[in-house]
Amino acid sequence: MDMSLWIQGFLSIMTPEVLIFNFAGVVIGIVIGALPGLSATMAIAILTPITFWFEPSCGFAMLIGVWNSAIFAGGISAVIINTPGTPASIASTFDGYQLFRQGKGGLALGINCIFSVAGGVVSTLFLIFLAFPIASFTVKFGPTEYFMLALFGLTMMISCSGNNVVKGMAMGFAGLMLSTVGVDPMLAVKRFTLDTTALVAGVSFLPVMIGMFGIGEVLNQIYEHKKSVEARELKLASSAAGNLGRILPSLKQLLGLVRPAAIASAESAVIGAIPAAGGDIASIICWGQAKKLSKHPEEYGKGSVEGFAVSCTANNGVLGGALTTMLTLGIPGDAVTAILIGSLMMYGMQPGPKMFTDNADFVVQIMQLMLLSNVAILIFGLITAKASAKILNARPETVWVAVCVLCAVGSYALNNSFSDVIIMGLAGIAGFFFKRGGYAPGPFILGLLLGGMLESNLRRALVLSQGSLMIFVERPVTLVLLILIVLTLFYPLIKKRFITKAK
Amino acid sequence: MERKSKGDIIVGLCFVVAGLAFLAGGVSLGISGKAAVPGPGPGFFPALCAVFSIFFGLWIAIEAVKKGSVDFFGTDPEQLSNGKLIAFVTAVFILFMALWYFLNFYVGVAALCLLYNFAFGRTWKFNLIFSAVILGLLYFIFERLLSVQFTI
CATH class of the missing domain: 1.10.287 (Helix Hairpins)
Known part of the structure; x- marks a missing residue:
């Protein structure tokens, strides 16, 4: 690693503009993460087109700040009202809410902040030390490897997103089909443009993402909204402010949590590097593992400080791993990194090994921004821990209106295109029906994002092999990925069959 | 049945x-x-x-x-009645886009905010203040600070 690059990167982020944008991102992320129903994905999707108008370092400072803090802040509502603020905080509800009920809500909020930061920092170190070696390995990749990598990413998303693999596959292929709208990547022939100029550039995945995760989610929340449940949650939230107790854990408590948190950090960084495996999966796996290794497993699920600390560490611990996969391979590690790929492309950068040669300085800045965001979260999060519970007093109706307006503005601001707003609206309605029917939007979005990469590398590989499919088994990395893809898709079916036979 | x-x-x-x-x-x-x-x-x-x-x-x-299919909408009467609200929200969003396209972005946003808040049972006072704040923030942040023009 070139030290001058690190020094240069550090000096370029230590400017007032970058610091202000990062801090603003942290604050926005805390508000969004704490409110159930709003996710880091939604926030990043809406903000990305808006940050296009800023300098890349300022725009990314805000996005990285939002991402890290939204995941951390999901633990706030998990503790106060037993509802995860973001999907990654699902495991935090297992013990967080019980701690609140035992009068240790303040302690839970303090642990959420400290151990989310710990997980974030460890996974960022994972990114810093492993990204460059992985990038230099992937430079040797050819079209077959890239095709299989993209297919592996899509397969993982399908297998990780719901109980029905068939529905996931249908969504994945629908996304791939939609990605072919526009111009053929190799022959520059117009395809499925319906003779309109708006579709010549293809269907941009950001408006689709904003629609599905923004409008679609709002419509779903409106549908599921029950006044009685809202009244209970508001009552809980307003009574929380005076009943939280001390925030900081004692030194003895902290030292006792170091070992399980360290194990959870390492596990979650690796899980984060697997495409499509996000904070929700990592925190549940790490919580389960920590329970097996714990001296007091009976306390887990009943207000275990250790269990809660592990879940908080794990949900932020995936971020560095996801970013490693995104930067080195150009494959999104989770939904947010999928959007960040779009953001990098907006600035004219291509994630993948080339990032580490053509834009090495920006890669280093991203790594340093991750560390900076965690420092900001630690300071701001601890100072405002008790006050942050008041965010939950916001009525969901207020949030719904604001999100609808921001979705329209965000999708328009991307290309100053009204067609993108129409696409966003249609995606929102589709997203609502898909959510109701148990069709996960992840495979659809990823198919739309990776379709171009899949198609161009598949066709290049077939040109190289003169039409022979054997090229996909002759190269070792490609063969390994192919085996992983087959196992990922068929393992749940085989397991189900064995269990049925055993019964 | x-x-x-x-x-x-x-x-x-x-x-x-x-x-x-x-x-x-x-x-x-x-x-x-x-x-x-x-x-x-x-x-x-x-x-x-x-x-x-x-x-x-x-x-x-x-x-x-x-x-048999997954039941998309369930049988909870309160949720089923929210279906009308969904239809209204969707219709208002289409109206917002039509107003933006044929008239002006801010007219569309004002109509969207006012109608949504009305549908969600907010008071008129809150409705007017909220809509004014949203319009003001959009104008200040996007048009003045970021020079984003919402004209079509």
């Missing part, structure tokens, strides 16, 4: 119809490349994905017919 959901059948058939459309388009574009340009043609990948989409769409629809 128990209401039978047909949601998965409809969605499955939608995948099939979309797949057929892309398959027809892909075949007309050309599956194999021309002699001068080796490799698969521009229609190869869309047709390939379309075949899978048709296959999985049929699988979903047939399974829904045999084993």
Whole structure:
């Protein structure tokens, strides 16, 4: 690693503009993460087109700040009202809410902040030390490897997103089909443009993402909204402010949590590097593992400080791993990194090994921004821990209106295109029906994002092999990925069959 | 009488119809490349994905017919009554886009905020203040600070 690059990167982020944008991102992320129903994905999707108008370092400072803090802040509502603020905080509800009920809500909020930061920092170190070696390995990749990598990413998303693999596959292929709208990547022939100029550039995945995760989610929340449940949650939230107790854990408590948190950090960084495996999966796996290794497993699920600390560490611990996969391979590690790929492309950068040669300085800045965001979260999060519970007093109706307006503005601001707003609206309605029917939007979005990469590398590989499919088994990395893809898709079916036979 | 959901059948058939459309388009574009340009043609990948989409769409629809579909909307009366609200919200969003396209972005946003807050049972006072704040923030942040023009 070139030290001058690190020094240069550090000096370029230590400017007032970058610091202000990062801090603003942290604050926005805390508000969004704490409110159930709003996710880091939604926030990043809406903000990305808006940050296009800023300098890349300022725009990314805000996005990285939002991402890290939204995941951390999901633990706030998990503790106060037993509802995860973001999907990654699902495991935090297992013990967080019980701690609140035992009068240790303040302690839970303090642990959420400290151990989310710990997980974030460890996974960022994972990114810093492993990204460059992985990038230099992937430079040797050819079209077959890239095709299989993209297919592996899509397969993982399908297998990780719901109980029905068939529905996931249908969504994945629908996304791939939609990605072919526009111009053929190799022959520059117009395809499925319906003779309109708006579709010549293809269907941009950001408006689709904003629609599905923004409008679609709002419509779903409106549908599921029950006044009685809202009244209970508001009552809980307003009574929380005076009943939280001390925030900081004692030194003895902290030292006792170091070992399980360290194990959870390492596990979650690796899980984060697997495409499509996000904070929700990592925190549940790490919580389960920590329970097996714990001296007091009976306390887990009943207000275990250790269990809660592990879940908080794990949900932020995936971020560095996801970013490693995104930067080195150009494959999104989770939904947010999928959007960040779009953001990098907006600035004219291509994630993948080339990032580490053509834009090495920006890669280093991203790594340093991750560390900076965690420092900001630690300071701001601890100072405002008790006050942050008041965010939950916001009525969901207020949030719904604001999100609808921001979705329209965000999708328009991307290309100053009204067609993108129409696409966003249609995606929102589709997203609502898909959510109701148990069709996960992840495979659809990823198919739309990776379709171009899949198609161009598949066709290049077939040109190289003169039409022979054997090229996909002759190269070792490609063969390994192919085996992983087959196992990922068929393992749940085989397991189900064995269990049925055993019964 | 128990209401039978047909949601998965409809969605499955939608995948099939979309797949057929892309398959027809892909075949007309050309599956194999021309002699001068080796490799698969521009229609190869869309047709390939379309075949899978048709296959999985049929699988979903047939399974829904045999084993029953997921109930998309449930039977909770409070949730079912929210369906009218969903329809209203969608109609207002379309109105917002029409107002933006034919008149002005800020007129559209004002109508959206006012109608949504009314539908969600907010007081008129809150409604007016909220709408004014949103309009002010959008104008200040986007038009003045970021120079984003919302004209079409």
